[in-house]
Amino acid sequence: MKVLSVVGFLIACSAQAQGYQYWxxxxxxxxxxxxxxxxxxxxxxxxxxxxxxxxxxxxxxxxxxxxxxxxxxxxxxxxxxxxxxxxxxxxxxxxxxxxxxxxxxxxxxxxxxxxxxxxxxxxxxxxxxxxxxxxxxxxxxxxxxxxxxxxxxxxxxxxxxxxxxxxxxxxxxxxxxxxxxxxxxxxxxxxxxxxxxxxxxxxxxxxxxxxxxxxxxxxxxxxxxxxxxxxxxxxxxxxxxxxxxxxxxxxxxxxxxxxxxxxxxxxxxxxxxxxxxxxxxxxxxxxxxxVPPASNTLPVLSGFSLSGSGPTAAASIIYTDANGHCPVISEIVFDGAETFPMYPLTLVYTSPVTYRTEEGIGPLASGDWETALLRFSDNQTDMVELEVQNTGLPEDDGAPPLALSLSPCPSTGPVGIVAVIPEGASGRVSVYDVRGSLVRELCAPPGGSSASVTWDGRNADGERSSPGIYCVRLEAGGSAVTGRVVLTR
The missing domain is CATH 2.60.40 (Immunoglobulin-like)
Structure with missing residues (x-):
């Protein structure tokens, strides 16, 4: 039946609106x-x-x-x-x-x-x-x-x-x-x-x-x-x-x-x-x-892991964002020289999202790397970084390697630190200035754990540190990994 003879043209993209077919x-x-x-x-x-x-x-x-x-x-x-x-x-x-x-x-x-x-x-x-x-x-x-x-x-x-x-x-x-x-x-x-x-x-x-x-x-x-x-x-x-x-x-x-x-x-x-x-x-x-206006909470990186070998070798990291924001930068840098993108395995950011490299990228395929720096940002300004060291240890038991995450950077206030320590190793998290002088020892997390600690920007005497670049060092099991943070006023 033709309705008013003018509505036969109405549905130009018929049968395209069932479910969330778009967007x-x-x-x-x-x-x-x-x-x-x-x-x-x-x-x-x-x-x-x-x-x-x-x-x-x-x-x-x-x-x-x-x-x-x-x-x-x-x-x-x-x-x-x-x-x-x-x-x-x-x-x-x-x-x-x-x-x-x-x-x-x-x-x-x-x-x-x-x-x-x-x-x-x-x-x-x-x-x-x-x-x-x-x-x-x-x-x-x-x-x-x-x-x-x-x-x-x-x-x-x-x-x-x-x-x-x-x-x-x-x-x-x-x-x-x-x-x-x-x-x-x-x-x-x-x-x-x-x-x-x-x-x-x-x-x-x-x-x-x-x-x-x-x-x-x-x-x-x-x-x-x-x-x-x-x-x-x-x-x-x-x-x-x-x-x-x-x-x-x-x-x-x-x-x-x-x-x-x-x-x-x-x-x-x-x-x-x-x-x-x-x-x-x-x-x-x-x-x-x-989208309402909101204060941004920087994301957190955790759970770095490696899988496969040779042409199937890949690296993964867990990205968690309290605001549900997706990152605009998601990459891994090997030994400060080679940069590779990381891609999400799921797309719902109200829950943690695992990011993974492509399989068989050069450094992972050969195993010839010492440090990997994971760099993520949800606003193109503040970079959340996690540095891991290639311990050369097999990961059959799923134990994460030594890892350190710092945010925000730069920071005008407290700095959040997440330290991941392999099983069987005791750890120590310390802050140094750019001359290598100890500013403050923060904690000694046990092995097989992921410890969270906050540095309030003060030294061991409770005095506020001057603006500048500081190094946060995680030591465990004879290995060490260092992250950098910039304090601003």
């Missing part, structure tokens, strides 16, 4: 220099595909292209302004030969949005309206949502948004339907049109056919005309939609997806409702993505 494993860094933030997400990419990261800006929704990066199985990334004084909201746009999908930037609770605050789905050519009315000639449409309302804006080629000219009436419609159906029998629409009580009035409708009798009003709408931009903004209550049993047959609030489109109509007493113009349809995923 999975969303993660982001801490604030970077310039108050930007790097986002990463798993999403299809490649030839003929465009990915964009959307963000809430001072003048509305802005976008930047996302590019592929070797991280997860199909990671795309981009850097955009992060949250500074208040929560910032984000979204995504994905375009391929199959169509367009958007995760709109959410509207703040209680906000009265302008059209620029909504997320554009598509533009439409000027001059393709078939009856010669500029006001029915769509040029673009946008959508957005808050916790209580769905918003849409329709822009035209001019002439305002009159609802009639004599006995000819006009309709401006934002349509919603089950995204799994290419040709739905039932469509929900925010319809701005003439006010003819008993026949038709502006409102939210369930549409099941081509005649006036097939339009059932299920809610009221709000509208505002922005004459300077030839734009109509309309909205409806989400609760009105969710009160409709048919809508709830396919709409899943825990994983929301809606097929959307915009079109205009000319309505005459003789010809009835006739489509005047249509804009490309797509899928909308109204899942709110926002």
């Amino acid at each position: 999975n494993f969303l993660r982001h860094s801490a604030l970077l220099p310039g108050q930007n933030m790097t986002f990463r997400v798993e999403n299809p990419s490649g030839s003929g595909i465009q990915n964009y990261l959307l963000y809430e800006g001072a003048s509305g929704v802005s976008s930047v292209p996302m590019s592929y990066v070797l991280d997860g199985p199909m990671t795309v990334t981009a850097s955009v302004p992060g949250p500074t004084g208040s929560v910032r909201r984000y979204g995504f746009r994905y375009a391929s030969a199959a169509g367009i999908c958007i995760l709109p930037v959410a509207i703040a609770p209680g906000a009265d949005p302008d059209p620029a605050d909504l997320t554009q789905l598509s533009t439409d050519p000027v001059g393709d309206e078939i009856f010669g009315y500029a006001n029915l000639d769509l040029t673009e449409y946008r959508t957005g949502f808050s916790s209580t309302r769905i918003f849409a804006s329709l822009s035209n080629a001019g002439g305002g948004f009159p609802t009639n000219s004599g006995l000819t009436f006009f309709g401006y419609m934002f349509a919603m339907a089950d995204p799994a159906l290419a040709d739905p029998d039932t469509v929900f629409a925010i319809l701005y049109t003439t006010n003819q009580p008993g026949i038709i009035t502006p409102g939210l409708y369930r549409i099941t056919g081509t005649g006036f009798g097939d339009l059932e009003k299920i809610g009221e709408i709000e509208h505002e005309i922005f004459a300077s931009s030839n734009t109509l903004l309309v909205s409806c209550s989400i609760s009105d939609l969710m009160s409709d049993p048919y809508f709830m047959e396919w709409y899943d609030p825990s994983d929301p997806a809606i097929g959307i489109a915009a079109f205009t109509q000319r309505i005459t007493l003789i010809g009835g409702a006739q489509q005047a113009d249509q804009a490309q349809g797509g899928d909308c995923f109204p899942r709110a993505v926002s």
